[in-house]
Amino acid sequence: MDSNILILMIATFFSGFIDAIVGGGGLISVPTLLALGLPADRVIASNKMIGVSTALAGTYKYIKSKIIVWEGLPKLIVFAFAGSILGSYTNSLMSPEFLRVFIFFTILSLFLYLTFKKEIEFKNLPISRYAPIFFPIIITALGFYDGFFGPGTGTFLIMALLYFQRFSLLQAGATGRVLNLTSNLASILYFSTTGLIDITFVLPAMFSSFIGGYCGASYSVRYGSRGIRPLLYFSVTGLLLKLGYDLFLS
Structure with missing residues (x-):
């Protein structure tokens, strides 16, 4: 097996594991794709395929465990799908750079909230x-x-599910998987017309991220909110450091 493919499979297993629990798996998969030489314009499209694989695995496990809150979810799926199609199209027209500052300070506020708030549900x-x-x-x-x-x-x-719907952390993670799967599928529908998805890299990575996603969802089901919060904090901290580096140091 090519060493680059092996490195990517290991990285996407861990990205799938984290992503299925609290999101933020792209912190691992995107830099890995870039480091392995995939052109930047192909990274986002290819990473969406990896994200779909993770979300499918997580959703499957959460459905089996009957944790997903289905009430009102079909309507939200439509909104997530429409928003993602529009976002993917807009991505082809302009750079996402202008969003980085806004997202950085949003992530910073989440970091401070998780640091000082004992109860996040x-x-x-x-x-x-x-x-x-x-x-x-x-x-x-x-x-x-x-x-x-x-x-x-x-x-x-x-x-968003914690605040607006008053879900438990486990319910929010499980139900959020369905919405994340929807937005990733919508993006793929668009990107599949652009020729930017690199199948050579994607197929092995999808396999390993599926396994990682299933293991991550199994972790959530077993340990519940008590086991999820530390990983949520880890994910938010990683996002903050990555976006801060991109904004101020790179």
Whole structure:
């Protein structure tokens, strides 16, 4: 086996594991694809295929474990799909650079929140009367973001489900997988017309990320919120460091 493929498979196993639990797997897979020499314009498209494989594995495990909250989910799937198609199209028209500063400070606020807040679940609080209005807009925006740029979408989905729907951390991670799968599939529908998906790299990586995604979802089911929070903090910290480096040091 080619050493580059082996390195990629190891990296995407771990990216799948993390992504299936708290999102942020692209922190591992995207730099690996770049380091192995894949042209930058192919990285986002190829990474979407890896993301689909991870999300499929996680969704399958969460469905088997009956953790996904299906009430109202079909409508949100439509919003995530539409947002991602629009985001993928917009990505072909302009650079995502202008989003980096906004995303950096959003991630910074999440980092500070997770650092100083002992309880990050809102399940004991009533759902806001404005949630039915704003939540579909948030999901559409996150779908757009995933198609346009992508890093951290799974993490943002978890936080949105925690706040607007009052889900437990485990429910948010499981239900967020379905929405993340939707936005990734929508992106692939668009990118498949551009010829930017590198099948040579993608197929082995999809296999290893599927295994990683299934193992990650199994970890979530077994350990619940207690085991998820440290990895959520790890994911947010990694996103913050990566975006901070890209903005201020690279």
